[in-house]
Amino acid sequence: MRSTVETQRARRAEERRMKPRITMITLGVEDLERAVRFYRDGLGWPSKGIVGKEFEHGAVAFFELEGGLKLAVWALASLAHDSGLAVGPPTGVCLAHNVSSRGEVDGVMGRAAAAGARVVKAARETFWGGYAGYFADPDGQLWEVAWNPGMVPAD
Amino acid sequence: MRSTVETQRARRAEERRMKPRITMITLGVEDLERAVRFYRDGLGWPSKGIVGKEFEHGAVAFFELEGGLKLAVWALASLAHDSGLAVGPPTGVCLAHNVSSRGEVDGVMGRAAAAGARVVKAARETFWGGYAGYFADPDGQLWEVAWNPGMVPAD
Numbered sequence: 001m002r003s004t005v006e007t008q009r010a011r012r013a014e015e016r017r018m019k020p021r022i023t024m025i026t027l028g029v030e031d032l033e034r035a036v037r038f039y040r041d042g043l044g045w046p047s048k049g050i051v052g053k054e055f056e057h058g059a060v061a062f063f064e065l066e067g068g069l070k071l072a073v074w075a076l077a078s079l080a081h082d083s084g085l086a087v088g089p090p091t092g093v094c095l096a097h098n099v100s101s102r103g104e105v106d107g108v109m110g111r112a113a114a115a116g117a118r119v120v121k122a123a124r125e126t127f128w129g130g131y132a133g134y135f136a137d138p139d140g141q142l143w144e145v146a147w148n149p150g151m152v153p154a155d
Numbered sequence: 156m157r158s159t160v161e162t163q164r165a166r167r168a169e170e171r172r173m174k175p176r177i178t179m180i181t182l183g184v185e186d187l188e189r190a191v192r193f194y195r196d197g198l199g200w201p202s203k204g205i206v207g208k209e210f211e212h213g214a215v216a217f218f219e220l221e222g223g224l225k226l227a228v229w230a231l232a233s234l235a236h237d238s239g240l241a242v243g244p245p246t247g248v249c250l251a252h253n254v255s256s257r258g259e260v261d262g263v264m265g266r267a268a269a270a271g272a273r274v275v276k277a278a279r280e281t282f283w284g285g286y287a288g289y290f291a292d293p294d295g296q297l298w299e300v301a302w303n304p305g306m307v308p309a310d
Contacts, residue, residue: 020201021222025177035292038270038271042270066174066176112198138193
């Protein structure tokens with residue numbers, strides 16, 4: 001049986017890995033209803049339509065893609081508000097990487113920062129009941145690292 | 156047994172569907188080697204590194220993600236060259252949707268255009284031995300619709 005210190009160390013090392021995973025692709029859009037018409041009605045992609053209107057900046061539409069991947073369309077202003085960035089190109093697309101615990105969020109954020117990412121927004125509790133942070137890769141591409149109790153990966 | 160006309164009609168209808176699928180996410184980057192260092196060496200994501208240097212604008216690195224999704228990093232200039240767009244925000248990210256035949260590429264491009272997409276580059280033979288076109292969604296988000304003989308979806 002490993003000591004508590006060894007167990008904690010192993011868990012921390014595991015938490016600092018960033019598995020090769022993209023959970024959701026969020027497109028920041030100028031007109032949410034237009035985007036839903038395009039993807040759901042125009043392309044015929046499955047979606048429950050706009051949800052989350054009860055939250056400020058919460059209105060969003062999700063599309064279930066093959067292989068478990070999700071596409072989200074969200075107002076540019078909401079993505080900018082949530083990430084703390086100005087509305088503009090870097091907020092046009094956000095890649096989401098979901099993990100299994102708050103500790104893993106912190107670990108992955110640390111790993112990304114160590115790899116040269118800029119921490120855009122330190123991980124914190126979110127309005128949707130999860131825990132998440134944002135980083136930008138060396139080209140400014142926005143990533144969200146999230147623990148979402150309703151969307152926990154299998155491992 | 157259906158007549159040839161009916162069979163062709165059914166195939167054309169099938170080709171004009173756009174299944175809810177994202178095959179690959181391409182990030183347009185300013186510095187390809189820096190991007191590979193970040194994702195491969197920094198984050199530890201599996202990649203064979205930069206391949207395709209033998210083609211003009213061909214140098215690219217692929218990363219194998221969970222669930223069969225692929226991430227590619229490609230020079231912004233190459234993505235601009237290939238799509239025919241000026242280097243800039245709309246070429247920063249490209250979402251790829253792979254299909255099983257040239258006919259399906261044409262069908263999906265038509266479907267997207269009918270849904271309000273702008274055809275950025277009509278489908279044509281590609282330098283990598285496939286057949287592909289680009290469209291932009293109503294927000295300008297770039298999509299590639301591709302038949303790649305080396306990356307054909309299961310269905």
